[in-house]
Amino acid sequence: MTSPEGPNDEARDNQVPGDQQPNLTPEQRADQEFQQAFQQAFEESSDEPDVEFSLGDSKPEPEPETVDPAEQAREIGHNLARELATGGPQGWSKLDAVFAFTAVAEVAQIVFSDDQQRSVRIQPSEAVLELVRRHREVSAAMGDGPWWRLLLQLTPAGQLDIDYDYGDEPFPDDHLFPAEVYQADLEANPRERLPVWLAAYVSHGNRQSRTPAEAAALARADREAGVRGTISERDFPALPTLWARWAVLAAAFVAVGSEWGPRILPALGWFEGAKRGGSTLYMLPGGRAVLSGGVWNAPALDAAYNQGEQLPAYYAGAPAWVANPVLNPRAASGLLSFCYWWEGGRWYRAESPGADQLAEAVPGIWTAQTVTNVIASLVGEPTDGQVAAVATLVSAAEAGVVTRDTLISVFGDEGGYDIDSAFYQLTMAGVATTLPDPMAEDEAIDQVRRYILERDLDTTGYPLDQLRADRISCGWMVYVPTAPGEIAIGRALFYIADDGVLEQSSSSIAPSRYIAEFEQRFQERNGMVDA
Structure with missing residues (x-):
């Protein structure tokens, strides 16, 4: 099956000429002119391209018995390039064509592009398809079966590059047929062996x-x-x-x-x-x-x-x-x-x-x-x-x-x-x-204040507007300091870690001892030591 993605009458009829679209940007107008030039060239193309093309006139294929298959394939490839070039729009600078063919299914992709990377994809003519089929038939004599993909690149100056793909690398998804298609092709063109990926694809x-x-x-x-x-x-x-x-x-x-x-x-x-x-x-x-x-x-x-x-x-x-x-x-x-x-x-x-x-x-x-x-x-x-x-x-x-x-x-x-x-x-x-980012001092104090108020803790002799915070390695110790000369036993101390975990203690437990245990728990939570 060929790929039906070329220009069509309905698309052309529905186009509005550039001069009727005053809101077009210069880039959009140039792109439209390229598309219109392509359409005109495609519809009115003659037997020869209107750009420089140095491969010479189309030549008949040599008789099979007088040349080797490689020479015959080369001549067909040149004729294919000439045939493709006749459909090129004015200003094209590169032609990329890929043909994925088997005995029972065909996909063709032909794209012309210009120096500004604008491109147009066309539908292949029957003459192009026939040349590709002939090329694949001839290629069967050049190795263990015909190619499955033919890749062609061409410039207006006649620089031509043709590559034959026998499946050494897996095919792109848009060029990969169902397994039964390759099975039918193998019946028509038996091979001694297949690339492992294709052999698996066909028969796994x-x-x-x-x-x-x-x-x-x-x-x-x-x-x-x-x-x-x-x-x-x-x-x-x-x-x-x-x-x-x-x-x-x-x-x-x-x-x-x-x-x-x-x-x-x-x-x-x-x-x-x-x-x-x-x-x-x-x-x-x-x-x-x-x-x-x-x-x-x-x-x-x-x-x-x-x-x-x-x-x-x-x-x-x-x-x-x-x-x-x-x-x-x-x-x-x-x-x-x-x-x-x-x-x-x-x-x-x-x-x-x-x-x-x-x-x-x-x-x-x-x-x-x-x-x-x-x-x-x-x-x-x-x-x-x-x-x-x-x-x-x-x-x-x-x-x-x-x-x-x-x-x-x-x-x-x-x-x-x-x-x-x-x-x-x-x-x-x-x-x-x-590790979490270090908590800010004012945030630590604010969280402790909210903790006390939400739990309605007794704040007698513990004015919350006097809360202060001392930095420890993994967070803060927050408390209300005692007044000069004041002795307070069991005064509330709060420890809040950088990861937001808050614990309440008192001055009855030595801060050095509590902080060591508090840091250990922080390290365990954050994967610094095994829990």
């Missing part, structure tokens, strides 16, 4: 799917059959350490503004690598987790989809909670190549490969030194002091006590790095110590 048949109901039934069957997961002792760090390292790597990549690298979401670690491998780490209640993902060219997947072998039993012996909601999305497309789960303080796996084969699919979490090296490399050419600061940052993450200052010690606070977003990654992972 939901074999890696594991719904909660299926997971429960399979877990029961495994228990009855005595099938258990294999304990994995040396593949990955213990879960708390792995999670902390994942989080600090995510923070570092966010700090430097990288589009790559791991990321943290609530109870989820996510990673997509530059080499198309990726993984997810789902944290579950009860100290459990699932780490799964895929290496794009995993030999086991290639063997299963291109050679007809059995897929590995990644879930054999897995508990019922290892199911689709916590599996990497690759499972839905048949591209999962490993699955580990954490339970009872141990990692388990079934027929997944060892971690040494998964480096492209997980962040560099193997050792603290690995993490330190990765983060240091993001800084560029770190000084010895910065490397030491990175090591401290990694240790603090593993201990769950990273502060904003710990991040600043690595990246600085001069605006070149996104410290706030990086710290947010650590906060979501629960490895950061987030």
Whole structure:
């Protein structure tokens, strides 16, 4: 099917000429003139473009028996470029065309643009489509089957670039047909092998799917059959350490503004690598987790989809909670190549490969030194002091006590790095110590005054207009001081922390003793020490 997105009569008839639109800005008027010039050129185009085009006159294709397929494809490509150029509007500076074709379905996108980045998309003519079909037919003799996408770029000066896409990279969604379309094309054009992603797309048949109901039934069957997961002792760090390292790597990549690298979401670690491998780490209640993902060219997947072998039993012996909601999305497309789960303080796996084969699919979490090296490399050419600061940052993450200052010690606070977003990654992972801003003195006094009045406490000899506040490490001690020569036993003292927690005490308890306990409780609330 061709893409019906070119100019149409109704759209043209409903346009109001520019001179009847006095409110148009100069930019809008120029854009309208470009659109109108395009329409006129498209409707009145001759056999040759009205712009410079240096490919020469259209030539007949050489007889197949006299040339090799590559030469024949080249000549068809030149004729295709000439045919496309005839539809170009005045002032166009670039043509981008993409043709996604199979034996039973076709999509074409043809876009002309000018130097001001304005663009118009047209519908391909039948002559263009026939040339593309012919080109694909010829390309079948150039390799293991014809291309699936042809990408063409052209300038008015005749600079031509044609690229053939055989599926080495997954197709964009708008160029991806349903699986049955490729199955029909493979029947018409058999191939020895397919790219692993496309082979899985065509034939995975939901074999890696594991719904909660299926997971429960399979877990029961495994228990009855005595099938258990294999304990994995040396593949990955213990879960708390792995999670902390994942989080600090995510923070570092966010700090430097990288589009790559791991990321943290609530109870989820996510990673997509530059080499198309990726993984997810789902944290579950009860100290459990699932780490799964895929290496794009995993030999086991290639063997299963291109050679007809059995897929590995990644879930054999897995508990019922290892199911689709916590599996990497690759499972839905048949591209999962490993699955580990954490339970009872141990990692388990079934027929997944060892971690040494998964480096492209997980962040560099193997050792603290690995993490330190990765983060240091993001800084560029770190000084010895910065490397030491990175090591401290990694240790603090593993201990769950990273502060904003710990991040600043690595990246600085001069605006070149996104410290706030990086710290947010650590906060979501629960490895950061987030302290509230110091409370102002007048706010502390006001809150204590409201506390006394709301509870109708006896203020005899305790004038609230004389309240004063003394700063302590995590807040304030608020009280009414005694008059000169006055001795007061059991006089009210109030302690209010920077996080708003207020406690009432009295002078009968030594302030030094109470403050120490008050600070301990503050630290526990804010994750500075284990409760």
